[in-house]
Amino acid sequence: MSRRRRPHAPKTLTEFARFLRTETVGGMVLLGAAALALLLANSPVSGVYESIRDTVVGPHFLHLDLTVGDWAKDGLLALFFFVAGLELKRELVLGELSEFKTALLPVVAALGGMVVPAVLALAVAWGDPRADAAWAIPVATDIAFALGVLALTGSGMPSGARVFLLSLAVVDDLGAIVLIAILFTASINFVSFGIAIVLLGLYWYLQRRRITTAWVYVPLVVAVWLAVHSSGVHATLAGVGLALLTRVKKDPYEREAPALRLEHRLQPWSAGVAVPVFAFFAAGVPVGAEALNRLVSDRVAWAVAIGLVVGKLVGIAGSALLAVRLRLGALPPGLGKRDLVAVALLGGVGFTVSLLISELALPPADAEVAKAAVLLASAAAALLAAAALIRRSKAHRAG
Incomplete structure (x- = not known):
């Protein structure tokens, strides 16, 4: 029996195509920001770059006296995860992932x-x-870069490849953020954390009461971020929590649901400003002769590189194919096993969150080496994936 097409599917695919276009442009801007950071960090003006990155801005109240780099890491990435979380929830409720096995x-x-x-x-x-x-x-996949590579080199791939990659990248980035909260939080202020939970509950209540005014939500969202940040848990979790509590189904009198409306307004800022600014301050690592020599001989650098390039491919493709074989999951329509392997290669592009974990997990000197390994491994994975996607796209066009 043929599966009946859902009435909202064309709109969902149209919205996903718009999301993909924005993320593709964002991926290009992200690449430019990372390249500029590398150039500055390895130039005579590296001291100026580091001085700007390490400048402290903000009051000591609620631990807001952060460096410019930390503001990008804790503040701007919260916006990135909010937008990605909105898209994931919309796909789970209304899109191709609304089927249990496909999700x-x-x-x-x-x-x-x-x-x-x-x-x-x-x-x-x-x-x-x-x-x-x-x-x-090496546990995380960069959404913006991965989608950008897929859009540029996999134009002949079925739409299911894009939805699968977005869902995969969001889920493992969220998993990485949970790891950050568990492993790299020295202590938790349970009073602040409790306040954050109460404020998130208030946000959920306002969504259910159909309150739409920005005068209510903007102070509330800022308060949630402040509470999560002051609790000691990584502040990007505020963006994740708010996204998953946002309403994605529109009422008959609404032109757009709140999630879609927020995504339209915030995604360009996330893809075009938040992530590139974070990359600009995170990717500025020295790659001179001394750093490259250390990179070659450093076991942690090799661990990061092998984990991203080999581990991501084996883990993503192997577990997905095993789930299909055991009938626990189903491949998206039109997506074959070879297509899945090509998409799995993109999992090794671990730029944004892998750089973030490097900064949190290691002392500054070791973090620089780990970040250089992340950059090189992500570039290698992107090139391998691009070659595979071009080949699979040609096969789909010929077929």
């Missing part, structure tokens, strides 16, 4: 894509005192 597959793939790289990284770095923190670095 389960990227979740299983994301879990495999976290566990296998972590195990590989831990095995490679075993015996190194930094291994107990460095294993978490």
Whole structure:
């Protein structure tokens, strides 16, 4: 029996195409920001770049005296995860992921894509005192870069590849943020954390009461971020929580649901400003002769690189194909096993969150080496994925 098409599917695909276009442009801007950071960090003006990045801005009240780099890491990335969370929830409720088995597959793939790289990284770095923190670095996939590579080189791929990749990347990035909250939070202020939970409950209540005024929501969202930040938990979790509590189904009198309306307004700022600014302050690592020599001989650097390039491919493709074989999940329409492998290669593009974990997990000197490994491994994974996607796109066009 043929599956009946959902009435809202064309609109969902149209919205996803718009999301993809914005993320593709954002990926290009992100690449430019990272390249500029590398150039400045390895130029005669590197001192100026570092001085700007390390300038403290903000009051001591609620621990808001942060460096410019930390503001980008804690503040701007919260916006990024809010927008990505909105898109994921909309796909789960209204889109292609509303079918249980189709929704389960990227979740299983994301879990495999976290566990296998972590195990590989831990095995490679075993015996190194930094291994107990460095294993978490290769667990995440960069949404903006990965979608950008897919859009530029996989134009002939079925739409299911894009939805699968977005879902996979969001789930494992959220998993990485949970790891940050568990592993890299020295202490939790339970009073602030409790306030954050209450404020999130208020946000949920206002959504259900159909309150739409920005005069209510803007102060509330800022208060949620402040409460999460002052609790000691990484502040990006505020964006995740708010996104998952936002209403995605529109009422008959509404032109757009709140999630879609917010996504339209905020996604360009997220893809075009928030993520590139974070990349600009996170990717500025020295790559001179001394740094490259250390990179080659550093076991943590090898652990990160192997975890991203090899571990992500094996973990994502292996767990997804096993789930399909056991009938726990179903491939999106039109997506074959070879297509899945090509998309799985993109999982090794671990730029944004992997850089974030590097900064949190390791001392500054070791973090620089780990970040250089992330950059090189992400570039290698992107090139391998691009070659595979071009080949699969040609096969789909010929077929």
